Amino acid sequence: QVRLQESGPGLVKPSETLSLTCTVSGGAISSRSYYWAWIRQSPGKGLEWLGSVWYNGDTYYKTSLKSRVTISVDISRNQFALRLPSVTAADSAVYYCARQPLVGDYFDSWGQGGLVSVSS
Amino acid sequence: DIQMTQSPSSVSASVGDRVTLTCRASQDIKTWLAWYQQKPGTAPKLLISRASNLQSGVPSRFSGSGSGTDFTLTINNLQPEDFATYYCQQTNTFPRALTFGGGTKVEI
Numbered sequence: 001q002v003r004l005q006e007s008g009p010g011l012v013k014p015s016e017t018l019s020l021t022c023t024v025s026g027g028a029i030s031s032r033s034y035y036w037a038w039i040r041q042s043p044g045k046g047l048e049w050l051g052s053v054w055y056n057g058d059t060y061y062k063t064s065l066k067s068r069v070t071i072s073v074d075i076s077r078n079q080f081a082l083r084l085p086s087v088t089a090a091d092s093a094v095y096y097c098a099r100q101p102l103v104g105d106y107f108d109s110w111g112q113g114g115l116v117s118v119s120s
Numbered sequence: 121d122i123q124m125t126q127s128p129s130s131v132s133a134s135v136g137d138r139v140t141l142t143c144r145a146s147q148d149i150k151t152w153l154a155w156y157q158q159k160p161g162t163a164p165k166l167l168i169s170r171a172s173n174l175q176s177g178v179p180s181r182f183s184g185s186g187s188g189t190d191f192t193l194t195i196n197n198l199q200p201e202d203f204a205t206y207y208c209q210q211t212n213t214f215p216r217a218l219t220f221g222g223g224t225k226v227e228i
Contacts, residue, residue, distance in 0.1 A: 047164070047207060047220035060215030063121070096163055104170065105211035105218060106154035110163035 002027035004097050004111035012091075012118050018084040022097030022111060029078045030055045035100040037107060038071060038082045042093035052100055053080055092118045122146050122210050126221035133198055133226060141193040141224045143208035148188050152212035155184055155193045158223075159204045168193065169211075195226070203228055 008020035022036070029036060035052040042048075051061035053071045061069050070083040084091060094115050098107035123146040133139050143153065151171035156164035166175050168184040171191055181196040195202055208221040 049218040105214040106169045108166050
């Protein structure tokens with residue numbers, strides 16, 4: 001059974017870069033059957049899909065965040081990562097990584113989530 | 121982007137009740153809809169895909185229906201472990217967008 005685990009700082013200063021990593025176990029991130037996604041949840045905005053990456057590095061981002069979000073994949077480490085520069089308080093949220101089947105585009109496995117607060 | 125509207129925002133129910141939750145899309149998404157259950161402090165859990173496909177391991181008291189713009193999630197014989205928040209998600213417009221509804225909280 002696949003498991004996903006987020007890691008990274010829980011506190012980021014305004015204007016700095018939020019960086020999170022998701023480690024996948026119990027399954028290969030190189031599988032061609034899945035995308036790997038980042039989703040965040042905040043009280044004000046609910047659940048928000050940020051973007052997805054395929055094993056070959058192809059990326060797909062939420063249109064309104066396209067200029068800010070970078071998602072990358074590291075097959076050798078079975079990890080994928082999120083980078084969000086120039087953060088503000090509005091970026092404070094619980095960040096989840098998730099697995100997204102190519103056929104369906106829902107999220108069938110999720111990490112436990114990591115709370116990231118943006119504050120000086 | 122397609123907007124997803126869930127109603128009601130919260131519902132009070134008792135063990136054994138039948139509960140029907142509604143999700144409406146701002147445009148036709150055919151049957152590209154998923155439902156999730158989320159309990160406090162945990163990640164959402166996928167219940168249903170393609171509007172009515174129950175995921176493996178999900179109790180049969182959960183069912184989904186609908187197509188186009190109007191969808192429902194029905195929970196028959198509500199159990200104590202079913203008190204949670206339920207979200208719908210449209211999966212029709214990837215890779216441009218994947219959007220969630222605002223959720224319905226099922227309370228005792």
